[in-house]
Amino acid sequence: MFRPLSYLTLRNARLVVLPLFWIPAASIFINDNVVEVTSVTGSSMEPTLSPDDNTTGRKDSILWDKWNATTNVQRGDVVFFSLPHSPERTGVKRVIAVEGDIVLLDPRRRPKHEGRGEDTPDSRSWDMWRGRVRVPEGHMWVEGDNWRKSRDSNWYGPVSKSLILGKALMVVQPYERFGAKPWEGFRSRTKIRERERDWKTDWEMIQAIEGDSVI
Secondary structure, three states: OOOOHHHHHHHHHHHHHHHHHHHHHHHHHHHHHOEEEEEOOOOOOOOOOOOOOOOOOOOOEEEEEOOOOOOOOOOOOEEEEEEOOEEEEEEEEEEEEEOOOEEEOOHHHOOOOOOOOOOOHHHHHHHHOOOEEEOOOOEEEEEOOOOOOOOOHHHHOOEEHHHEEEEEEEEEEOHHHOOOOOOOOOOOOOEEEOOOOOOOOHHHHHHHHHOOOOO
16 A cells, blocks of 8 residues: 655654653663662771772762662661751661661760861760660661761661662672672671560660660
C-alpha cells in the first residue's frame, strides 16, 4: 500500500524521538527512586569509607538503595541522608541505634570546636541529655566511624528516618574495591540498650542501663 512521504517521515521521526525521550526519563526515575551512586567526601567515616580522601583525594563511590531506604533500618546500616539542621546538604553515617533503643553517650564524642577544644552550643545540648538518650519513634541515632572528625547525632540529636535518601549496598569505585562492603563487621564503642519492651518509668530504664543488661 502506498504511503505518502510525509507519513513515513513522521512515523520514522516518532521511532527516533520517543526512545530519546524515554531513556532520560527512565534514568531520572531510577536515580531518584531506585538506586544512585555518590562519592563519600570528608573523613567522618574513615577508615571504613574514603580512607585516602585527605591524603590522595581518592574517594569511595557507593551504590545506594533508594527503593527501600526507609524500611527495615537496622543497627550497623550505613545511610545517606539529608542533614536535619541543613536539609539542602547530605551526610553519610552509620546507624548506631533505632527507635526505642537507649544510647549511652560516649564522652569522647561530646561536641567541641575542632582544634581549639572549646565548648559550643551543641556541647550544652549534649550535656542536657545527662549521658543517655532514648531514640524516639521514627528516628535513628547515627555516628561517623571516625569519632575525632564526625559531626553526627551527638551534635544534632536523633535523625528522622524520613530524611534517609539511601542505604549503602556496595562500593563501586575504586575498582579494586568494587563490590566490597567495608562497613560490615564494624563494632562501635558507643553502647546501647536495645529495645526489648516499653519502659514503664524512667527509673526502671535507668536501673536496666546501670545493671548487667547494658550491652
